[in-house]
Amino acid sequence: MANTKKIAVGVAAVILIVAVTAYASSYMSDFDNVPRKVQNNFEVIALGSETATVTIVEVGDYQCEMCKLWFEKTRPQIIDNYIDTGKANLIFIDMPFLGRDSVHAAAATYCADEQDEYWDYHVKLYELQQHVDDGWASIDRLHAIAFSLDMNMGEFDKCMKSDKPYDRVDFHKQKAKTDFGANSTPTFVIVNAAGDSQKIIGAHPYSTFEEIIDSML
Amino acid sequence: MKNTFEIVYSNPSYIIIAIGIFSLLFITLITISEFLFFEPFVVFSIYPENTFSFSLIIFLSLFSALAVSMNIYRIKLIKETRKLGSSIIGTTIGVSAGACSCGPIAFSLITTFGTAGSMASSFLTIYEIPIRLTSIGILGLVIFVTTKSLSHECKIKS
Numbered sequence: 001m002a003n004t005k006k007i008a009v010g011v012a013a014v015i016l017i018v019a020v021t022a023y024a025s026s027y028m029s030d031f032d033n034v035p036r037k038v039q040n041n042f043e044v045i046a047l048g049s050e051t052a053t054v055t056i057v058e059v060g061d062y063q064c065e066m067c068k069l070w071f072e073k074t075r076p077q078i079i080d081n082y083i084d085t086g087k088a089n090l091i092f093i094d095m096p097f098l099g100r101d102s103v104h105a106a107a108a109t110y111c112a113d114e115q116d117e118y119w120d121y122h123v124k125l126y127e128l129q130q131h132v133d134d135g136w137a138s139i140d141r142l143h144a145i146a147f148s149l150d151m152n153m154g155e156f157d158k159c160m161k162s163d164k165p166y167d168r169v170d171f172h173k174q175k176a177k178t179d180f181g182a183n184s185t186p187t188f189v190i191v192n193a194a195g196d197s198q199k200i201i202g203a204h205p206y207s208t209f210e211e212i213i214d215s216m217l
Numbered sequence: 218m219k220n221t222f223e224i225v226y227s228n229p230s231y232i233i234i235a236i237g238i239f240s241l242l243f244i245t246l247i248t249i250s251e252f253l254f255f256e257p258f259v260v261f262s263i264y265p266e267n268t269f270s271f272s273l274i275i276f277l278s279l280f281s282a283l284a285v286s287m288n289i290y291r292i293k294l295i296k297e298t299r300k301l302g303s304s305i306i307g308t309t310i311g312v313s314a315g316a317c318s319c320g321p322i323a324f325s326l327i328t329t330f331g332t333a334g335s336m337a338s339s340f341l342t343i344y345e346i347p348i349r350l351t352s353i354g355i356l357g358l359v360i361f362v363t364t365k366s367l368s369h370e371c372k373i374k375s
Contacts, residue, residue, distance in 0.1 A: 061319060063319075064319035065319060065342060066251055066319050066320070067319065069251075069264070073264055097323075097324060097327055097328070098319060098323065098327070098335065098338070098339070099335055099339065131339070131342070131343050132335075132338075132339040132342065132343075133335075133339065183321050183324050183325075184319060184320045184321040184323070184324050185319045186319070198257060199257075200256075200257060201254075201256065201321075202251045202254055202320070203251050204254055204260060204262070205260060205262035207260065207262075208254070208257070208258075208260050211258075212257065
């Protein structure tokens with residue numbers, strides 16, 4: 001009887017492992033749900049030329065480890081080869097879900113935007129990222145980052161105490177799910193002028209982006 | 218020890234079981250850890266700073282395959298399941314570690330369990346390496362004890 005129980009526990013554990021495998025593979029087959037036409041008329045800040053024919057939408061969380069990996073390994077090559085050359089632009093959509101500081105960090109970028117420092121602040125956050133909610137993106141640290149960028153601290157403080165940046169974060173979070181069908185970070189949607197789109201889930205290497213963007217130019 | 222391995226894996230069924238368990242775990246773990254992508258096309262990518270994490274996945278999968286297949290042999294031999302339980306627990310802990318950084322599993326955990334899910338996801342991410350090392354340790358111990366035990370049982374039987 002005792003052996004039967006142990007076998008049952010073992011079988012349950014194996015089923016759990018198989019379930020995890022099935023779940024991991026099922027989300028990867030969700031690509032048919034990609035919206036074929038993506039609305040671009042919402043409040044976003046684009047990096048790169050407004051006339052670029054391809055837009056790379058990144059759905060991310062400032063506390064996401066894999067987003068940082070993509071930021072460090074893939075993004076620089078995309079900036080050099082597609083953004084700086086005017087072929088593509090980049091949009092960041094916030095999906096803060098990993099911890100309480102994710103929301104504050106995202107809100108801080110919009111306060112930075114009021115002083116035209118959005119992308120510099122964005123870069124700083126990924127450069128300074130540590131573990132989830134361990135204090136690296138606390139309100140005090142977010143203020144320190146703003147200070148390091150020579151921002152007007154009075155305006156930044158006033159902005160952070162208001163609802164406005166948090167409303168923008170909520171707007172993005174909703175868009176991440178409804179327009180881009182994101183349920184993890186990083187998720188990317190590459191859109192071209194014809195309205196074709198391709199979804200990429202995960203911190204893919206540069207080669208993936210190169211192949212897709214080149215095919216959409 | 219070498220003799221025990223020869224006894225167990227002289228039967229091709231156990232080689233197939235071991236290869237099956239290794240493949241299942243290895244592919245699951247490298248997919249969840251974002252070393253391997255299936256969409257939009259198959260891409261394998263490993264950065265130098267992630268080499269250690271990747272090595273741990275190889276060892277974890279290998280040790281799990283050995284521990285589980287040897288214990289299945291052991292169950293058939295003496296109808297005793299205690300060590301199989303240990304090896305499966307070790308495997309489960311190792312598989313869980315680091316599977317929850319910012320992927321869909323973390324999203325599901327957090328949206329389903331709220332703060333508790335967030336804490337679990339965060340814990341597994343932060344302690345990914347120590348948890349995997351612990352699992353490899355548990356599995357190594359299970360393999361060692363199983364090998365000794367099998368060797369003893371085989372001697373008695375012969």
